[in-house]
Structures are given as C-alpha cells and as structure tokens.
Amino acid sequence: MLKNNLKKTLLSCVVSVFVLVPLSGASAQDVSSVIRGAKLYDKWYKVIDAPKPATTHKAWPSSNTKKKGDATQRCKACHGWDLRGKDGAYASGSYETGITGLRNFINADTAKIVGIMKDATHGFSGQMADRDFNDLALFVSKGQVDMAKYINADKSVNGDPVQGEAYYKTLCINCHGADGKLPKELPKPMGKIASGNPWETLHKILNGQPKESMPALRALPLQVSLDVLAYTITLPQK
Ligand code: HEC
Ligand code: HEC
Known part of the structure; x- marks a missing residue:
C-alpha cells in the first residue's frame, strides 16, 4: 500500500516535470x-x-x-x-x-x-x-506552449474530460454556468467555442481574457488546462 502510494507520488512527480507550462516554475x-x-x-x-x-x-x-x-x-x-x-x-x-x-x-x-x-x-x-x-x-x-503536441488535427485534445469537469465546476462555473452559456456577452456557447477553436480556448484558459476578471491557469501544471479544455469541448453546442 505504502509502496504503491510512493510509486504513485514518484510517477506524478515525473509526469508533472514533463507537462509544466513554460514558466510555471518561475517567479x-x-x-x-x-x-x-x-x-x-x-x-x-x-x-x-x-x-x-x-x-x-x-x-x-x-x-x-x-x-x-x-x-x-x-x-x-x-x-x-x-x-x-x-x-x-x-x-x-x-x-x-x-x-x-x-x-x-x-x-x-x-x-x-x-x-x-x-x-x-x-x-x-x-x-x-x-x-x-x-x-x-x-x-x-x-x-x-507547443499546442500541436496536445491538440490534434481533428481538434481532439489530449486531456481528461472527467478530471476537467471537476476543475470546470470549481474554477469556471461561477462565471460561465454549468452549461457554458454565461456570461450573456459570450459570443457563442463555450462548447461551440472550444470545439471550433481549441487553440484559442487553450490560450484563454492559460492566460485569461483581455480586460476581464477571468483567471489565468498558467501557474498550474499544464495538464489542468488541458483537462479543462477537454471538458469544455463536451459542453452543449447550442
Ligand atoms: C471571474 C469570472 C470568470 C471565470 C472564473 C472564468 N471566466 Fe472565462 N470569461 C469571463 C468573461 C467575463 C469572459 C468574456 C466574455 C465575453 O465578453 O465574451 C470570458 C471569456 C472566456 C473565453 C473566451 C470566449 C470568447 O470566445 O470570447 C473562454 C474560452 C473562457 N472564458 C473559458 C473559461 C474557462 C475554461 C474557465 C475556467 C478555467 C473560465 N473561463 C473562468 C469570465 C470568467
Ligand atoms: C498583419 C500581420 C502581422 C501582425 C498583426 C503581426 N505580425 Fe509579426 N510578422 C508579420 C510578418 C509579415 C512577418 C515577417 C515574416 C514573414 O514574412 O512571414 C512577421 C514576423 C514576426 C516575427 C519574426 C518571426 C520570424 O521567424 O522571423 C516576430 C517575433 C513577430 N512577427 C512578432 C509579432 C508580434 C509580437 C506581434 C503583435 C504585437 C505581431 N508580430 C503582429 C506580420 C504580422
């Protein structure tokens, strides 16, 4: 049990070394x-x-x-x-x-x-x-961020939507709603935005939205942003 946990911890350390966002370890x-x-x-x-x-x-x-x-x-x-x-x-x-x-x-x-x-x-x-x-x-x-490594030609994303749902429902839901249709200024539903342009969506998730109070997730491991992105693609298209 202990050994397993240790293995897991070590593995997640190794994994996170590879998926840190540029600068996530910086000042x-x-x-x-x-x-x-x-x-x-x-x-x-x-x-x-x-x-x-x-x-x-x-x-x-x-x-x-x-x-x-x-x-x-x-x-x-x-x-x-x-x-x-x-x-x-x-x-x-x-x-x-x-x-x-x-x-x-x-x-x-x-x-x-x-x-x-x-x-x-x-x-x-x-x-x-x-x-x-x-x-x-x-x-x-x-x-x-080398987006081509994480976003495929068919616009699918190398992220875990199940994990992403948990992040979305704590980090995004207050402003964007459970179905991604808020705030009302949003040009189209989040599901439509993310599935149509996952590169733009990843840029916004990592860096925030110009002149808005939206947080930037860049300081967290990149996988968090990829998982959120993978989940936003599954949100309603209309
Ligand atoms: C504090 C409120 C707030 C939080 C929290 C927030 N956002 Fe936003 N977000 C906004 C606002 C406001 C806009 C701009 C809406 C507009 O005018 O189009 C925006 C815009 C966006 C856009 C760009 C839409 C477009 O094409 O213009 C995306 C994508 C997005 N948010 C995703 C997310 C995700 C994913 C999360 C969670 C990680 C998140 N946001 C958390 C407030 C927030
Ligand atoms: C209207 C188009 C346009 C916009 C807007 C633009 N650029 Fe460029 N950029 C170019 C062109 C044209 C080149 C020359 C390379 C080429 O011919 O393809 C270039 C080259 C560059 C290069 C050198 C790339 C290389 O490999 O030689 C950098 C760096 C750069 N731009 C940064 C920026 C930044 C930062 C912004 C925003 C402040 C910006 N550019 C806005 C058109 C644009």
Whole structure:
C-alpha cells in the first residue's frame, strides 16, 4: 500500500516535470508578465485601453479579403493562437495569410523581439509602451506552449474530460454556468467555442481574457488546462 502510494507520488512527480507550462516554475513576477504579454498578443489595444485601430494592418496580405480593420492588428491574426502561423491552424480559413509562426523565437533575445515589433513590417512603435513590448516579448520568448503536441488535427485534445469537469465546476462555473452559456456577452456557447477553436480556448484558459476578471491557469501544471479544455469541448453546442 505504502509502496504503491510512493510509486504513485514518484510517477506524478515525473509526469508533472514533463507537462509544466513554460514558466510555471518561475517567479510570480515573470508569470504575470507572461500572461499580460499573452493577453496583449490576443488583443493589445483592449489591454491598454487604446482605441480600436481603424485601419487594416499594412502587413495584412491583399490576398485575404475576409478580414479587415482592427481584427488584422492583433498578433494572433497573423501568427496564430498556436503561434505556428501558416504552418498551424491558420494554414487555411478566414485568417489564412501565409505569414510565418513564431516558434523559432522560443528563448530568443527579448530585445530582438521588441525590435521586430517596431520594424517597418510591424510599425507598432509608439502604439504601445515599453512595458507592453517587454511583456509581449517575454510571452513570445518564454511563454509558448507547443499546442500541436496536445491538440490534434481533428481538434481532439489530449486531456481528461472527467478530471476537467471537476476543475470546470470549481474554477469556471461561477462565471460561465454549468452549461457554458454565461456570461450573456459570450459570443457563442463555450462548447461551440472550444470545439471550433481549441487553440484559442487553450490560450484563454492559460492566460485569461483581455480586460476581464477571468483567471489565468498558467501557474498550474499544464495538464489542468488541458483537462479543462477537454471538458469544455463536451459542453452543449447550442
Ligand atoms: C498583419 C500581420 C502581422 C501582425 C498583426 C503581426 N505580425 Fe509579426 N510578422 C508579420 C510578418 C509579415 C512577418 C515577417 C515574416 C514573414 O514574412 O512571414 C512577421 C514576423 C514576426 C516575427 C519574426 C518571426 C520570424 O521567424 O522571423 C516576430 C517575433 C513577430 N512577427 C512578432 C509579432 C508580434 C509580437 C506581434 C503583435 C504585437 C505581431 N508580430 C503582429 C506580420 C504580422
Ligand atoms: C471571474 C469570472 C470568470 C471565470 C472564473 C472564468 N471566466 Fe472565462 N470569461 C469571463 C468573461 C467575463 C469572459 C468574456 C466574455 C465575453 O465578453 O465574451 C470570458 C471569456 C472566456 C473565453 C473566451 C470566449 C470568447 O470566445 O470570447 C473562454 C474560452 C473562457 N472564458 C473559458 C473559461 C474557462 C475554461 C474557465 C475556467 C478555467 C473560465 N473561463 C473562468 C469570465 C470568467
């Protein structure tokens, strides 16, 4: 019995070493910078209370006429929720741009990343403050989760929905309701959001929602977020 428990404990230690979210062992300050950077990556102008950009981003390719205006100004619009750009979920669909992902910038020098955001292609210089650029760069360099490892091509997730239900019913239910249809501002039911775009949903679970009180689960073992994600996919579609 004791031996079994010890085995279990050892096993879970070994397992958790492999599934820790980037930075989950880091200082609280780093983690909060990374989740802030991730929310900026999601919708920077919302996070910093800037007006919605009125124009289409100059790097947005004319081949894509499905999106325009502020939607094209979000990092995620060009580089993807999975940070794989043309090699990931945005290889096709309404956000197809042919633009590269950011996977080559894992552990890259943050000053270099800041420089890229201010280059002629991006032109973000003057639109955000130093702290914003630094948090964004920290997310790109230190905060990437290799989503392709956990979310399969058919959008199924390597998570345990039974365990996820327990997490959902303690962490999410107060705001999103048992059936995932709250708050009423939600664009569609959680089940529909998660099954349609598990990459976006994982990004939000790990980092929270820009300008909302939603918690970020990044400091917990990654498996918690994957289990929650696996459960949200099973919630009602309408
Ligand atoms: C409208 C599209 C667009 C948006 C929005 C955008 N980028 Fe880019 N990004 C590009 C293009 C184009 C390149 C050059 C690579 C290429 O040609 O595919 C690039 C390259 C990069 C690179 C270098 C990647 C490499 O492998 O060379 C980084 C890092 C980067 N972007 C970060 C960001 C960040 C952070 C944001 C949000 C603040 C952002 N980008 C927003 C279009 C965009
Ligand atoms: C304190 C309240 C709160 C908690 C707790 C919370 N959320 Fe949220 N969440 C929100 C709010 C508010 C929004 C934004 C709703 C809107 O305006 O679309 C949101 C948005 C989302 C979105 C993005 C919806 C979209 O496409 O716009 C997802 C996905 C999500 N939540 C999942 C979760 C999950 C999973 C949990 C539990 C781990 C959770 N949330 C916990 C408040 C919360």
